[in-house]
Structure formats: structure tokens, C-alpha cells
Amino acid sequence: MVNEKVLERSSREYDFTQHEFAKIQKLIYEHAGISLSSTKQNMVYSRLARRLRAHGLSSFNEYLCLLEKGDEVEWEAFTNSLTTNLTAFFREAHHFPILEQHVLQSKGQRKPEEHHSLVPDQYAQLRKDRHKIHLWCSAASTGEEPYSMAMAMVKAFKTFTPPVHILATDLDTNVLAKAQQGVYSMGRLEKLPNDMLKQFFLKGNGRNAGSAKVRQELRDMITFRQLNLLDEAWPIRGPFEAIFCRNVMIYFDKTTQNNILKKFAPLLASDGLLFAGHSESFQYAENLFKLRAKTVYELANRQKV
Numbered sequence: 001m002v003n004e005k006v007l008e009r010s011s012r013e014y015d016f017t018q019h020e021f022a023k024i025q026k027l028i029y030e031h032a033g034i035s036l037s038s039t040k041q042n043m044v045y046s047r048l049a050r051r052l053r054a055h056g057l058s059s060f061n062e063y064l065c066l067l068e069k070g071d072e073v074e075w076e077a078f079t080n081s082l083t084t085n086l087t088a089f090f091r092e093a094h095h096f097p098i099l100e101q102h103v104l105q106s107k108g109q110r111k112p113e114e115h116h117s118l119v120p121d122q123y124a125q126l127r128k129d130r131h132k133i134h135l136w137c138s139a140a141s142t143g144e145e146p147y148s149m150a151m152a153m154v155k156a157f158k159t160f161t162p163p164v165h166i167l168a169t170d171l172d173t174n175v176l177a178k179a180q181q182g183v184y185s186m187g188r189l190e191k192l193p194n195d196m197l198k199q200f201f202l203k204g205n206g207r208n209a210g211s212a213k214v215r216q217e218l219r220d221m222i223t224f225r226q227l228n229l230l231d232e233a234w235p236i237r238g239p240f241e242a243i244f245c246r247n248v249m250i251y252f253d254k255t256t257q258n259n260i261l262k263k264f265a266p267l268l269a270s271d272g273l274l275f276a277g278h279s280e281s282f283q284y285a286e287n288l289f290k291l292r293a294k295t296v297y298e299l300a301n302r303q304k305v
């Protein structure tokens with residue numbers, strides 16, 4: 001195309017046209033709800049150029065053809081390449097004491113049969129866990145968030161086996177694999193106080209020096225599963241005492257956010273809490289949620305949604 005601007009052609013291994021970028025914006029929006037602004041062109045180029053190299057392709061056009069053919073493996077790699085996975089242990093730390101207090105209160109009030117959050121392939125296991133409090137971390141990334149929730153539960157119940165199950169989901173299969181391993185470089189852990197490091201991690205030796213593994217008891221509290229928040233049907237049943245949906249809605253437009261909020265509402269226990277990221281506000285969805293504390297929401301209608 002005569003008018004089509006080729007992005008920074010001179011310094012790049014591959015041509016990357018506006019048209020190709022626009023196609024990628026559309027594909028990832030439709031598949032994952034992620035709205036990529038035009039400022040993300042360079043990021044998209046560098047992340048996807050790796051995929052072109054991996055396939056020995058010579059142009060973005062060829063790569064787009066591969067995706068359009070519906071190559072499932074490549075769709076997964078494409079999606080994984082375009083997610084942003086920034087996270088940290090006890091990010092937005094004020095949420096964790098609120099969660100602790102909330103589950104202790106709920107535990108006192110709830111009848112056992114009210115706890116039955118299940119994912120179908122785990123019915124058998126989780127049915128045994130009906131007496132448990134169920135929490136959902138819906139954008140778990142590399143695991144720091146669900147493990148922080150698990151640590152908060154150990155602290156709240158003063159035992160390494162609290163009556164809590166955490167479902168941790170994310171769209172990105174690479175980060176979920178990392179989360180499941182529960183191994184972190186010491187750099188990722190440097191902000192954790194020493195007593196927590198000692199309590200919750202096993203330091204690596206020899207080949208594993210410089211990293212630490214989350215204790216098995218924490219890992220046992222969590223089930224990791226892939227889940228696309230954009231999917232029409234989620235294989236999940238509530239109620240959850242709390243849903244963490246932090247720092248992912250910012251990638252979605254309002255319509256997408258609102259559709260997700262509509263599906264969160266019936267999955268929360270009537271007094272359940274929804275935790276949002278620091279720059280996310282759901283106050284526009286006042287028919288569904290109302291603000292309880294800073295970036296913490298409760299159901300607008302706590303009896304019936």
C-alpha cells in the first residue's frame with residue numbers, strides 16, 4: 001500500500017506495517033479482551049518477532065496467515081507473548097489484612113454446605129473440601145498473588161493447613177507453569193521480611209542457590225488452572241468468599257469489564273469481597289458492586305444478584 005507506514009523499517013529485522021499491527025490489535029482483543037494502544041507497537045514487534053524467528057518465517061504477513069489457519073499451539077504462544085505479567089508478593093498490601101479479617105468472620109458465620117466452589121474436573125477432590133473457604137485469584141500471573149493469599153490465610157488461621165482452598169487462574173499458560181513450580185529468584189523475594197522468608201520458603205542450595213521454593217503446604221492450598229476471563233462460560237461454581245481480580249481489567253475496555261463483573265457477581269458469597277487493582281475502579285457498575293474499602297468491593301445487592 002502506498003500510504004502504509006512501515007514502522008521503523010530501517011532498524012528492524014522484519015517489516016511491520018500499520019495494517020499488520022491493526023490486525024494483531026484486533027486478534028488479541030477478540031481472543032483475550034486485551035486492548036493494545038498504538039503506543040504498544042514496539043512492544044508487540046519485539047515480542048512477536050521471536051515467534052517469527054521460531055517458525056523461520058520471513059514476514060508478519062506469513063505469521064498472521066499461520067494464526068488465521070487456527071494453529072492452536074501458535075495461538076497459545078501468541079497470547080502468552082502479548083500478556084503483561086507484572087506482579088509481586090503482597091502487591092497492594094492493604095488488601096491482605098482485609099482478606100484475613102473477612103475470612104475469619106465468614107468462617108464463623110457460614111454453614112458448611114454453603115461452600116461448594118467447584119471446577120468440574122475436580123469435583124471429587126473439592127467435594128471433600130466443602131467445609132473450606134473458597135477464594136479465587138482470577139489473574140494469578142506467575143503465582144506471587146495466590147501465594148500471598150495463601151500466606152495470609154496461614155497467618156489468619158495460625159496453621160499451615162487453614163480450611164481454605166484457592167483457585168488460581170490466568171489466561172497465560174507460561175506464567176501458570178511458573179506459578180505451579182513456585183520457585184522464585186531471591187531478587188523477587190527481597191521485599192519480604194526475613195521471618196516470612198523463613199516461614200514460607202525453602203532456600204535452594206548448590207545448583208538452586210539464588211532461588212527459593214514456596215513450601216509445599218502453600219502449594220497444596222492452591223489449584224492452578226487456565227481460564228480466559230473473556231470466555232462465555234467459566235467452568236466454575238461459587239460461592240467464593242473473595243475474588244481477586246487485580247491489574248487485569250485495565251487491559252480491557254468498559255464493555256468487557258462490565259461483562260466480567262456481571263459474571264463475578266453471582267459467583268461471590270452474598271457477603272463476599274471483590275478486590276481490584278490500584279488503578280481500577282468498578283464504581284461505574286454500581287448496580288453490581290459498591291465500594292467497601294479502597295479498591296475493595298462488595299455486592300450492591302447482598303441478598304440477591
Ligand SMILES: C[S@@+](CC[C@H](N)C(=O)[O-])C[C@H]1O[C@@H](n2cnc3c(N)ncnc32)[C@H](O)[C@@H]1O
Pocket residue numbers: 031032033034083084085086087088091138139140141142145169170171172175227228229230245246247248251277
Ligand atoms: C499485570 S498481571 C497482574 C497479576 C496480579 N493479579 C497482580 O495484580 O499482581 C495481569 C495478568 O492478567 C492475565 N490476563 C490477561 N488477559 C486475561 C484474560 N483474558 N483472562 C485471564 N487472564 C488474563 C495476564 O496473563 C497476566 O498474568
